[in-house]
Amino acid sequence: MSRKHCAGRARCAEFSGRAVFPIDSSLHFGRSMIDVAHALDLFDSNISALATRTVSLDAALGRVAAKDVLSKIDLPPFSQSAMDGYAVRAEDLGDASEQAPVCLTRVGEVAAGAAGELAHIGKGETVRIFTGARIPPGADAVVRQEDTMSQGGAVYFKTSVPPAHDIRGRGEELREGTRLIAAGERLDARHIGVLSMCGHAEVEVYREPRITLLISGDEIASAGRPLGPGEVYDANRPFLAGWLRMRGYANVRIVALADEREAVATALAEAFAASDLVISTGGVSVGEYDFFTHAAEAMGLETVFWRVRQRPGKPLLFARRDECILLGIPGNPGAVFVSAYVYLRRVLDRLEGRSEPGPRMRGGVLGEAVGCCARRVTWCGCQLDYDGRGVARLLPVGGHKMTQLYRADAIALIPPAEAQLPPGSVVRWFSLH
Numbered sequence: 001m002s003r004k005h006c007a008g009r010a011r012c013a014e015f016s017g018r019a020v021f022p023i024d025s026s027l028h029f030g031r032s033m034i035d036v037a038h039a040l041d042l043f044d045s046n047i048s049a050l051a052t053r054t055v056s057l058d059a060a061l062g063r064v065a066a067k068d069v070l071s072k073i074d075l076p077p078f079s080q081s082a083m084d085g086y087a088v089r090a091e092d093l094g095d096a097s098e099q100a101p102v103c104l105t106r107v108g109e110v111a112a113g114a115a116g117e118l119a120h121i122g123k124g125e126t127v128r129i130f131t132g133a134r135i136p137p138g139a140d141a142v143v144r145q146e147d148t149m150s151q152g153g154a155v156y157f158k159t160s161v162p163p164a165h166d167i168r169g170r171g172e173e174l175r176e177g178t179r180l181i182a183a184g185e186r187l188d189a190r191h192i193g194v195l196s197m198c199g200h201a202e203v204e205v206y207r208e209p210r211i212t213l214l215i216s217g218d219e220i221a222s223a224g225r226p227l228g229p230g231e232v233y234d235a236n237r238p239f240l241a242g243w244l245r246m247r248g249y250a251n252v253r254i255v256a257l258a259d260e261r262e263a264v265a266t267a268l269a270e271a272f273a274a275s276d277l278v279i280s281t282g283g284v285s286v287g288e289y290d291f292f293t294h295a296a297e298a299m300g301l302e303t304v305f306w307r308v309r310q311r312p313g314k315p316l317l318f319a320r321r322d323e324c325i326l327l328g329i330p331g332n333p334g335a336v337f338v339s340a341y342v343y344l345r346r347v348l349d350r351l352e353g354r355s356e357p358g359p360r361m362r363g364g365v366l367g368e369a370v371g372c373c374a375r376r377v378t379w380c381g382c383q384l385d386y387d388g389r390g391v392a393r394l395l396p397v398g399g400h401k402m403t404q405l406y407r408a409d410a411i412a413l414i415p416p417a418e419a420q421l422p423p424g425s426v427v428r429w430f431s432l433h
C-alpha cells in the first residue's frame, strides 16, 4: 500500500491506533529475493500433510486419496446382455438368414435388475432379454431384436451369431482388486463415479484444510454500490472464494480487514488459532500501511521467504508457525490470480498429501513476441493452441493484469531478459484448466 494521503481520521491507522508491534524497517532490507523454483521447493520442504479420515463419497469430492483404492468387485459383476433382444444358444441358430430364418420357442423374459433364480435355456429355446439383464444359464449369445421377428411364442431369427455375441462377460471390464485410485490422487467427479461403481461408499482422504481468507485494504469496496473517492471494487475476495469453492473447499472463513496494524495483528492471531492455512491479500509490500510482514514477525511466525523474483506477485510472503501456514499474497489482483494457480495450489496439494503437486509445467512455443522483465520472471497469460505436429503454441493475452489474465487458458513462464522474447521461443507453461 502506498497511499499518499489520509482520507480521514478513521483511515489514519498510523496515528490513531495503539502500536501493537513496532515497525522495524530492517526486516525489509535483510531478506533477499528468491527464484520461483526455490519458492516452490520451500513450500515442499516446509509443509507436511494433514491427518487422514474416512469420509462418504459426497464429502470426498475434491479431496486427495490417502491410500490406493482397489475395486471391490468384478465389472460387470455378472454376465449381462449388451442389447435388447433374445438370449440364445448360438449353435441353435445354425445358418439362419433373412431368407431362411430359424424359429425358437420363447420360454421367458429377463429384465435388468430381475432377481431370483433364472430358468435354464434348453435346445430350441430362447428368452426375451433387455440391456443389462443377467444371461440365463444355458444361453451363450444375444441377438438384438432388430434381427428377429416375434409371433406369439415363436421367435424367428434372421441371422446367426457366434458364441458370446452381445454379451458383456463378468469381469470383462475390470477385475476385483484392480487399482482404481493411487494414493495421492485428487478426487474429482470422475473418480467419485468410478469408486461408487466399484462398490465403495467411503474413501480415506486427507482432511480438508481449515482455511481463513484475510482480504485487506481500506480502498476495497463491494460491487453493488457506487465507488467512493479512492476506492476500487473488490476482485480478490470473490475470485479467491470462488477459486477455492470450485476446488471443493466449502468452509472457508473470510474476513475483510482495514489497513490498520491492530486489525491485522488481531485478525492474523485469530486466523492462526482457527486454521491450517491463512491466505491474506494486500499489505505485504513496503509502505507504511503494509502490516503483514511485521505482524507475522511480531506473532513469532517464522518467515520462510518474502519476495520472489517474479511479475506479478513480487512481495509474496510465506510464513509459518508449527503446522499453520500464512500465504501472504500481494493485493494486486493479477498477483492474486497467478499466485492462486502457482503457489496456493502447491500449498493445498502439499497439505493434502498430493503425490504430484501442481502446477504441472510442460514445454511449448510462443506464437507471438512477449515483453520480458530484466530481473524477474514474468507470468504471462496465454491462449493455448496446437500446431500441426501437436506442439503447444502459446498466444499471449496481453499482460499480467487480472482483466487480461482471466481470458487465458494457460500461463507461460517468461524468463528474465533485457529484450523481447521472439515468436518461436521455447517456454514452460501450465494449464489453468
Ligand SMILES: Nc1nc2c(c(=O)[nH]1)N[C@H]1C(S)=C(S)[C@@H](COP(=O)(O)OP(=O)(O)OC[C@H]3O[C@@H](n4cnc5c(N)ncnc54)[C@H](O)[C@@H]3O)O[C@H]1N2
Residues within 6 Å of the ligand: 001, 002, 215, 216, 217, 219, 220, 232, 233, 234, 235, 236, 237, 281, 282, 283, 284, 285, 286, 287, 290, 312, 313, 314, 315, 329, 330, 331, 332, 333, 335
Ligand atoms: N516502494 C515500493 N512499492 C511497491 C513495491 C516495491 O517493491 N517497492 N512493490 C510493488 C509490487 S510489485 C506490488 S505487487 C504491490 C503489492 O503491494 P501490497 O501487497 O501491499 O498490496 P496493496 O498495496 O494492498 O495493493 C496493491 C494494489 O492492488 C489493489 N488491490 C488490493 N486489494 C484488492 C482487491 N481486493 N480488489 C481489487 N484491487 C485490490 C490495491 O488497490 C493496489 O492498487 O506493491 C507495490 N509497491
Ligand code: MOO
Residues within 6 Å of the ligand: 310, 311, 312, 313, 314, 315, 330, 332, 334, 335
Ligand atoms: O509484483 Mo507486483 O504484483 O505488481 O508486479
